[in-house]
Amino acid sequence: MPGSENGRxxxxxxxxxxxxQIWLQLLTGELSQRxxxxxxxxxxxxxxxxxxVGRDGALQALAQSRPGRRNGSxxxxxxxxAARAEIYPSRHG
Numbered sequence: 386m387p388g389s390e391n392g393r394x395x396x397x398x399x400x401x402x403x404x405x406q407i408w409l410q411l412l413t414g415e416l417s418q419r420x421x422x423x424x425x426x427x428x429x430x431x432x433x434x435x436x437x438v439g440r441d442g443a444l445q446a447l448a449q450s451r452p453g454r455r456n457g458s459x460x461x462x463x464x465x466x467a468a469r470a471e472i473y474p475s476r477h478g
């Protein structure tokens with residue numbers, strides 16, 4: 386295997402965007418784990434880690450998500466609430 390030592394590939398640093406692209410290719414079935422490893426010239430364990438971290442991150446984000454609700458930290462939302470309170474003082478919200 387070119388660029389390998391003892392059957393392992395050399396370390397290659399991937400950007401977050403590249404990792405996301407690999408994760409999408411794995412998710413959609415465009416590439417297998419082996420195919421991704423070969424295409425991106427990284428060790429298969431790197432691909433397995435990207436897949437695991439992507440899955441765990443997605444599950445964590447979905448668990449914290451509340452569909453239809455906003456967290457209220459958006460400055461535009463705060464400004465809109467303030468304007469509504471000024472226009473409709475008798476309403477709460």
